[in-house]
Amino acid sequence: MMTRSSLALGIGRAGVTAVALASIALPARGSLVMALTLDELVWRADRVVVAEVLDVRSSWDERREQIRSRVDLRIVEAWKGGMPADYRISVEETGGTVDGITMRVIGAPRFVRGERSVLFLRGPAAAARVVGMAQGKRGLRQDAASGRWIAEAAAGVAATVSPDPSGRLFPAPPDPARPLDELRAEVLRLSSQRAR
Amino acid sequence: MRRRASAPVRRWAVVVAARATILTSAAAIAATAAPAPAHGYARFRSDSGTPMRWFESCVFITPSTNPSPDLTADQIAATARSSLDVWDRDTLACTYLDLKVLAPSPDASFVRADGVNSLVFRQARWCREPARTSGQGDDCYDPSALALTSVFLRNRPGDPEDGRILDSDVEVNGVNFRWSNIPDGGDPGGQAQDLANTLTHEFGHLIGLDHTCYTGGAAARPTDHTGNGVPDCAAASPDVRSTTMFASTGRGDLDKRTLEPDDQLAVCETYPIANDPARCVGVDLDGGDGCSTAGGGAGSAGGLWAVAATAALALAATRARRLRPRGRRQRTSL
Numbered sequence: 001m002m003t004r005s006s007l008a009l010g011i012g013r014a015g016v017t018a019v020a021l022a023s024i025a026l027p028a029r030g031s032l033v034m035a036l037t038l039d040e041l042v043w044r045a046d047r048v049v050v051a052e053v054l055d056v057r058s059s060w061d062e063r064r065e066q067i068r069s070r071v072d073l074r075i076v077e078a079w080k081g082g083m084p085a086d087y088r089i090s091v092e093e094t095g096g097t098v099d100g101i102t103m104r105v106i107g108a109p110r111f112v113r114g115e116r117s118v119l120f121l122r123g124p125a126a127a128a129r130v131v132g133m134a135q136g137k138r139g140l141r142q143d144a145a146s147g148r149w150i151a152e153a154a155a156g157v158a159a160t161v162s163p164d165p166s167g168r169l170f171p172a173p174p175d176p177a178r179p180l181d182e183l184r185a186e187v188l189r190l191s192s193q194r195a196r
Numbered sequence: 197m198r199r200r201a202s203a204p205v206r207r208w209a210v211v212v213a214a215r216a217t218i219l220t221s222a223a224a225i226a227a228t229a230a231p232a233p234a235h236g237y238a239r240f241r242s243d244s245g246t247p248m249r250w251f252e253s254c255v256f257i258t259p260s261t262n263p264s265p266d267l268t269a270d271q272i273a274a275t276a277r278s279s280l281d282v283w284d285r286d287t288l289a290c291t292y293l294d295l296k297v298l299a300p301s302p303d304a305s306f307v308r309a310d311g312v313n314s315l316v317f318r319q320a321r322w323c324r325e326p327a328r329t330s331g332q333g334d335d336c337y338d339p340s341a342l343a344l345t346s347v348f349l350r351n352r353p354g355d356p357e358d359g360r361i362l363d364s365d366v367e368v369n370g371v372n373f374r375w376s377n378i379p380d381g382g383d384p385g386g387q388a389q390d391l392a393n394t395l396t397h398e399f400g401h402l403i404g405l406d407h408t409c410y411t412g413g414a415a416a417r418p419t420d421h422t423g424n425g426v427p428d429c430a431a432a433s434p435d436v437r438s439t440t441m442f443a444s445t446g447r448g449d450l451d452k453r454t455l456e457p458d459d460q461l462a463v464c465e466t467y468p469i470a471n472d473p474a475r476c477v478g479v480d481l482d483g484g485d486g487c488s489t490a491g492g493g494a495g496s497a498g499g500l501w502a503v504a505a506t507a508a509l510a511l512a513a514t515r516a517r518r519l520r521p522r523g524r525r526q527r528t529s530l
Contacts, residue, residue: 033338033340033342034340034341035340036340063308065306065307065308065309065310066307066308066324066346094324094346095346097243097351100350100351100355101309101348101351101362102242102243102349102351103309103346103348104240104346104347104348104349105344105345105346106240106345106346106347106401107341107345129338131338132338133338133340135340
């Protein structure tokens with residue numbers, strides 16, 4: 001559970017990090033989104049969870065101007081944010097399909113019923129948002145040979161940038177696909193570092 | 197609801213259609229001058245895999261009247277115009293695509309399916325405007341997003357209009373980032389993003405183009421126009437990296453202001469002049485082609501553009517009114 005002091009600390013760190021980020025990485029997504037490292041994703045998230053998509057429901061908003069999708073999730077593991085397994089939360093995202101009309105926000109995460117992923121979430125459990133747009137979602141797949149769960153590289157993410165010989169900034173390879181237990185250990189380590 | 201064009205506009209449409217026919221032979225010649233690809237380009241696709249595109253000859257972009265802290269509304273409109281021009285038939289003889297920036301309007305402050313393709317600078321809040329009523333969750337965008345492009349499209353497998361772009365809006369984050377026209381000396385501190393660089397890339401998305409490289413992860417790798425998967429961004433060749441639709445930019449980057457051969461080929465093949473629909477005001481959100489008012493595919497003059505623009509704004513305003521809630525009203529069939 002995030003306390004007021006940790007929240008205040010987090011907000012302060014947010015400002016510092018925003019300034020730091022503004023000075024370095026500016027890779028683009030479908031829309032143009034600043035790249036976030038795993039450390040930054042962990043720090044900006046109220047919750048880091050492994051979750052399974054139970055349902056995705058899209059509808060026009062109350063003004064019938066935009067399509068919104070509500071994604072119901074079952075928590076499998078909570079790495080940050082302290083929630084029991086099987087706890088239910090929901091993510092709200094702009095975009096979706098209703099009656100043959102799709103609204104697509106380029107660069108936003110997309111969810112499919114039944115899929116399992118690692119999610120970096122902010123906001124209330126009833127209407128959480130994914131941190132860093134598609135960067136805050138790491139799809140999971142089970143390796144057929146070993147049976148281990150693998151966390152895919154985040155969709156549309158370039159986690160860091162490095163200058164090419166001409167001095168231009170280009171994305172280094174995104175945080176690569178890696179076994180879920182390795183990612184879990186890294187997130188827990190980063191989370192505990194931030195808590196100190 | 198299908199709207200009928202007025203008699204003068206219909207006559208104009210006939211004239212312009214005739215001009216388009218005459219110019220078709222010239223188009224064939226121009227098409228042969230299409231740029232040779234370096235590698236490939238990719239397009240957004242509907243769920244059935246149909247590439248997305250506009251069905252009209254022309255697309256109107258309307259800047260909102262919000263200025264940014266560093267740029268006036270007029271400067272933003274001028275930058276939008278120059279960023280659109282590089283994708284336009286006036287620059288590329290192989291395409292019929294006619295892209296125009298209309299006068300700034302308060303109607304363009306919203307991202308919604310209203311037929312107004314908005315360019316909005318957000319500077320007070322990096323959030324949806326107007327805010328939703330309370331108790332309906334967070335309406336604010338991720339602060340890491342510099343700019344967002346939202347697209348409405350028909351997405352119905354088997355429908356002849358599957359993949360048709362209906363509305364597209366671009367929002368720029370003026371809350372967390374500074375914007376400028378760097379070549380004009382607008383960034384003495386070296387801390388700003390070049391607006392034209394960003395808008396040229398975003399307008400590529402607006403006309404239906406995907407990135408020229410794959411950024412990894414669970415999302416499907418886009419296929420290029422030859423049917424092959426696009427290369428990984430991290431391993432992309434310099435040619436691919438230099439494209440406007442490459443998925444990366446850096447602060448101070450100006451290279452995306454101009455198109456590379458792959459970007460040009462994308463426009464030439466998606467909107468080839470030989471296939472000009474000769475229709476400018478076309479999207480009827482109630483279904484069907486709607487207003488068959490305008491040609492404009494070839495040779496349209498400024499005065500005719502004004503007529504088309506006026507018609508577009510009037511139609512958009514009507515749609516906007518229709519789509520807003522009025523107590524108990526019938527659901528609009530999109």
